[in-house]
Amino acid sequence: MGSNLDEKIEPTFQQVVNRNPGESEFHQAVREVLESLGPVLVKYPEFAHHKIIERICEPERQIIFRVPWMDTNKEVQINRGFRVQFNSALGPYKGGLRLHPSVNLGIIKFLGFEQIFKNALTSMPIGGGKGGADFDPKGKTEGEMMRFCQSFMTELYRYIGEYTDVPAGDIGVGGREIGYLFGQYKRLVNRYESGVLTGKGVGWGGSLARTEATGYGATFFLNEMLKVRNDSLDGKLCLVSGAGNVAIYAIEKLHQLGAKVVTCSDSNGVIYDEKGIDLALVKQLKEVERRRIKDYASYHKHAKYIADGNIWEIPCDVAMPCATQNELSGKDAATLIKNGCIAVSEGANMPTTPEGVKIFLEAKIAYGPGKAANAGGVATSALEMQQNACRDAWTFEYTAQKLSEIMKSIHNLCYETAEEFGTPGNYVYGANIAGFIRVAKAMLAMGLI
Ligand code: GLU
Numbered sequence: 001m002g003s004n005l006d007e008k009i010e011p012t013f014q015q016v017v018n019r020n021p022g023e024s025e026f027h028q029a030v031r032e033v034l035e036s037l038g039p040v041l042v043k044y045p046e047f048a049h050h051k052i053i054e055r056i057c058e059p060e061r062q063i064i065f066r067v068p069w070m071d072t073n074k075e076v077q078i079n080r081g082f083r084v085q086f087n088s089a090l091g092p093y094k095g096g097l098r099l100h101p102s103v104n105l106g107i108i109k110f111l112g113f114e115q116i117f118k119n120a121l122t123s124m125p126i127g128g129g130k131g132g133a134d135f136d137p138k139g140k141t142e143g144e145m146m147r148f149c150q151s152f153m154t155e156l157y158r159y160i161g162e163y164t165d166v167p168a169g170d171i172g173v174g175g176r177e178i179g180y181l182f183g184q185y186k187r188l189v190n191r192y193e194s195g196v197l198t199g200k201g202v203g204w205g206g207s208l209a210r211t212e213a214t215g216y217g218a219t220f221f222l223n224e225m226l227k228v229r230n231d232s233l234d235g236k237l238c239l240v241s242g243a244g245n246v247a248i249y250a251i252e253k254l255h256q257l258g259a260k261v262v263t264c265s266d267s268n269g270v271i272y273d274e275k276g277i278d279l280a281l282v283k284q285l286k287e288v289e290r291r292r293i294k295d296y297a298s299y300h301k302h303a304k305y306i307a308d309g310n311i312w313e314i315p316c317d318v319a320m321p322c323a324t325q326n327e328l329s330g331k332d333a334a335t336l337i338k339n340g341c342i343a344v345s346e347g348a349n350m351p352t353t354p355e356g357v358k359i360f361l362e363a364k365i366a367y368g369p370g371k372a373a374n375a376g377g378v379a380t381s382a383l384e385m386q387q388n389a390c391r392d393a394w395t396f397e398y399t400a401q402k403l404s405e406i407m408k409s410i411h412n413l414c415y416e417t418a419e420e421f422g423t424p425g426n427y428v429y430g431a432n433i434a435g436f437i438r439v440a441k442a443m444l445a446m447g448l449i
Pocket of ligand 1 (some may be wrong): 096379
C-alpha cells in the first residue's frame with residue numbers, strides 16, 4: 001500500500017494492523033481516517049501527547065456471542081453475534097445491527113469505527129458502536145426471523161440500554177426485526193424502555209421520517225455539494241445502486257428534486273430503466289413482497305435486467321452507491337469520470353475502495369464520503385431518542401425539516417474544515433478531521449478514558 005501517512009502516525013497504523021490481523025476492512029477504514037490527521041496533530045499537539053489516536057483505534061469493549069435458534073425443519077442453527085462498543089466520549093454507543101453472511105469481527109469494527117466520526121459530525125450526543133451476526137435473512141420465513149431476533153436479543157440485552165448502547169437497523173435489519181428485538185428486550189427487562197433501540201414502528205416509539213432519513217439525507221448532502229458549485233439536481237441523470245431502505249429513499253428524494261434515476265440493483269444484478277425507475281414498483285417488490293430486483297423486469301418489459309452487471313459502466317451525471325462496502329472500485333471510479341460524472345454521494349458505508357476515492361479526489365468532482373453523506377439516518381435516530389426521552393412524537397414535516405438542517409450543517413462543517421486545513425473541496429479530509437476533533441476534545445476533557 002502506498003503511504004500517505006504522516007510519519008508520526010505510520011507506527012500507530014502499523015500497530016493497528018499487527019494487533020488486528022486479517023481485518024482488512026477495519027484496516028482500510030482506520031487508514032483513511034489516519035491519512036487525514038497529520039495537520040491535526042500540528043494544530044493540536046496535545047492529541048499526540050495523550051495518545052488520542054491510539055486510544056480511538058482500540059474499541060472500548062467488544063462482545064462476541066453464540067446465537068442458537070431452530071429453523072422450520074426443526075434443525076438447530078448456530079450463528080455468531082457481535083456488538084462492538086467503540087467509543088462513548090460523546091454519548092451512549094450508537095449504531096446499527098447488520099445481519100448478513102459476510103459479517104465478521106473485522107466488518108463490525110470497520111462499521112463501528114466509521115460510526116464514531118459519523119455520529120460526531122451530526123453534533124448530537126451519540127457515541128459510536130455497531131453489531132450484527134453472520135446470519136443470512138435471504139429466504140428465511142417470518143417465524144425464523146422472529147426466533148433468530150429473540151435469541152440474538154436474549155444475549156444482547158445485558159449490554160445495551162438507553163444510557164449505555166442504542167442499536168438500530170443496518171443491512172438485513174428493518175422495522176420488522178427492530179419490532180422483534182424490542183419485544184424480546186421488553187420481556188427480559190420488564191421495562192418499556194423506548195430509547196433502547198431506534199428505528200421502531202411509528203405508533204410505538206418510532207420517529208416519523210426515520211425510514212426515509214438515510215436516503216433523503218444523502219441526497220440533501222449531494223444537493224448541498226452541487227449548490228456550492230452553482231449547480232442543482234434538476235434534470236440530472238443518476239445512478240443509484242442497491243434496492244434496500246437507503247437506495248429506495250435516495251431515489252424518492254432525487255425524483256422529488258427533479259433528477260432522473262435509471263438504475264437500482266441487488267447482489268444478483270442490475271435494473272436499467274431508461275424511462276426512470278418506477279419507485280412504487282420497487283417499494284412493492286422490496287418492502288412488501290420481499291422479492292429480488294430481477295422481478296422488476298417482468299413488470300416493465302422495456303427495462304433491462306443485467307445479471308451480475310456493473311452499474312458504474314452506465315453513463316450518468318451523478319452516482320449514489322447505496323448498497324455495501326467496496327462496491328465501487330478504482331476502475332469503476334475512472335469509468336464514471338470518463339463518462340462525465342460530476343458528483344458522488346455515498347448512501348452506503350465505505351462503498352468506494354481507497355483507489356476509487358483517490359481517483360474522485362484527484363478529478364476534483366464533488367465527492368461526499370459515507371460518514372458525512374449518510375449520517376442522516378443516525379441523526380434521525382438521535383431525534384427518535386429525543387422524542388422517546390420526552391415521551392413525545394413530532395410531525396413528519398418538523399422531523400424532516402430538522403434532518404435537512406442537520407445535513408446542511410454537516411455539509412458546511414466538512415466544507416469549512418477542509419478549507420481551514422488547506423484542502424478546499426475535499427470532503428474526505430473535512431469529515432475525518434471535523435469528526436475526529438470533536439471526539440478527541442471530549443476524550444481529552446474526561447481524563448484517561
Ligand atoms: N446503520 C445506520 C448507519 O450506518 C444507522 C445507525 C443508527 O441509526 O443507529 O449509520
